Amino acid sequence: MFRKDSSRKELKTLSFFDEDLTWDKEVKYFGLILDSKLTFRSHIKCNTEKFWAKVHLLIPHIGRRFPLALENKILLFKQVLRPILTYAAQIWGLAAFTNLKKAQVLQNKSLRIIINAPWYIKNSVIHNDLKIQTVDDFIKELSRNFFKKLENNTNQTILDLLTTMEDMPFHTLLQNGPSPSPPQSHHNSTMFADIPQF
Numbered sequence: 453m454f455r456k457d458s459s460r461k462e463l464k465t466l467s468f469f470d471e472d473l474t475w476d477k478e479v480k481y482f483g484l485i486l487d488s489k490l491t492f493r494s495h496i497k498c499n500t501e502k503f504w505a506k507v508h509l510l511i512p513h514i515g516r517r518f519p520l521a522l523e524n525k526i527l528l529f530k531q532v533l534r535p536i537l538t539y540a541a542q543i544w545g546l547a548a549f550t551n552l553k554k555a556q557v558l559q560n561k562s563l564r565i566i567i568n569a570p571w572y573i574k575n576s577v578i579h580n581d582l583k584i585q586t587v588d589d590f591i592k593e594l595s596r597n598f599f600k601k602l603e604n605n606t607n608q609t610i611l612d613l614l615t616t617m618e619d620m621p622f623h624t625l626l627q628n629g630p631s632p633s634p635p636q637s638h639h640n641s642t643m644f645a646d647i648p649q650f
Contacts, residue, residue, distance in 0.1 A: 492551060
């Protein structure tokens with residue numbers, strides 16, 4: 453049962469084939485961890501652990517000492533690392549800002565590792581020059597594409613759900629698209645201008 457506040461009422465025991473079921477605060481469904489208050493804190497924490505485990509495996513290939521072309525390192529980030537970081541983001545993408553910020557910090561660190569960026573280069577400059585969206589913008593794009601595909605679904609239950617969702621705030625947010633990107637800085641803004649976009 454999902455609810456934002458806490459309840460002192462005892463939940464009734466449910467049974468399935470004469471077997472009593474216990475109430476858990478978290479449940480994992482198709483790789484998505486749902487907690488009782490839908491904060492997705494545990495899911496993002498799990499994604500973080502998986503992300504860093506994969507980064508450590510890829511360090512020999514994306515680190516500064518490996519002579520792999522930068523565009524190939526970026527391709528590894530987009531095809532291997534980012535999908536782990538944003539798995540099921542269409543569901544948890546509107547979590548608390550603090551949780552989304554954790555995902556952005558992970559992306560910032562991995563990109564800095566890839567290009568061996570000095571401390572004085574801003575993260576916004578790195579994103580602009582590598583043509584990589586922020587986590588927030590990428591999740592919004594994923595969500596818009598996801599809901600557009602649902603509109604062509606033939607399942608009537610899903611279509612009815614979409615009709616109900618039209619008046620919800622998060623649906624309006626997705627329809628409006630990503631928030632404007634920060635202005636591109638002219639300082640060190642052409643460091644990776646020749647990197648192709650994948």
